[in-house]
Amino acid sequence: MRRVLLNRYTLVLGGLAVAVIAWNLFVATHSDGRIEGHVVGPDGRPVAGALVTLREKTLTTLEPRATVETDGGGRFAFTGQRVHHFVLEASKEGRGTSGRIDYRLAFRGQNFSIAEPLRLHL
């Protein structure tokens, strides 16, 4: 029995199977599709009421998926987004736009919090 367990085929294929199962469990428990962040102005202060648009990047196109408005603290959140490669753009009339910023995730629907705020500029 010990010889079978220590056989290189068992170790390699078994290890691969364990890694695949562990990864799938991790994906299943972290894939609510929540993407959150916050928007700041040129002065670095949070911007309320800015429109943030999420576009999914496919192999050939950029498809708009959702638009949300920032709250009083400049925070925004998308939920249920089954994307792994997307572009965010924030804008507010009179305050400017952040431009399109590209983000990539490790798997579709990964919960993601944007490290750098979306900075508006005129």
Added chain:
Amino acid sequence: MRRGPTWPIHLALLAVSAVMLMPLYWVFRTSVTGDNIFAYPPALLPRHAHLYYFVDVWYYVPFARFLVNSAVVSLIAVASNVVLNAMAGYALTLEFRAKRAVVLLLLSCMMIPFQATIIPAYLITKELRLLNTHLGLALPLCSTIVCIFVFKAAFDAVPRSLIDAARLDGLGDLGILARIMLPLSTAAVATNVVLAFIWSWNNFLWPLIVVRNQEMQTLPLALSTFLSYLENTTGALYAFCIMALIPGLVVFVLAQKQFVEGLTAGATKG
């Protein structure tokens, strides 16, 4: 006998190895950076490496489906290869009237390229209603003449006395094959498995002819379809190549010892 220094030989071998492995390294490097091959100046080491191209490949095309198709077809090919080639190899170790003619026929068939027999192969597969099926994809690879002779060479090394003793004990030919020949020829089995797997995994022409819809595509065929997308898919394309390459590499690395033993069995006497 005094030996000279070995470092010049090792240095030369390292240089040759580097040259031979450079294309593979370049494919891997491009899969993690996405740099165009014509970029100037070319960078040997990857800059800003990431694994997102692999994620792109997984989601942009039904990669899991293609992987399953390739795995099923290879499994059928490997299993049938081991069974059928072992039986044919064992038959060639026995003495029968037209043995020489059969061996000559098999050797002459090895000289006919698969491309020359594609039309009759297609018509037979069509008549059997196996077009666009896993079995139809594996059918031409269910037996290979090279592996028949690998088995023959391995079975010839088994002492006759062992087989005679087995016959006296009442074992038939199938029993001798299963209980005596195959257990003593693990190297030949491993060689057969590795060769059958690699040939079926990398097969492109036959799936191109037999497959009718995207769901039944194997990895090499899917890769050619992937090529027809936008030009700027260099990183994803090379990531696809790496992902298609990994299973074959894993199988070969695991079985390489027995593979080499199987190919060199009988090369030296004693």
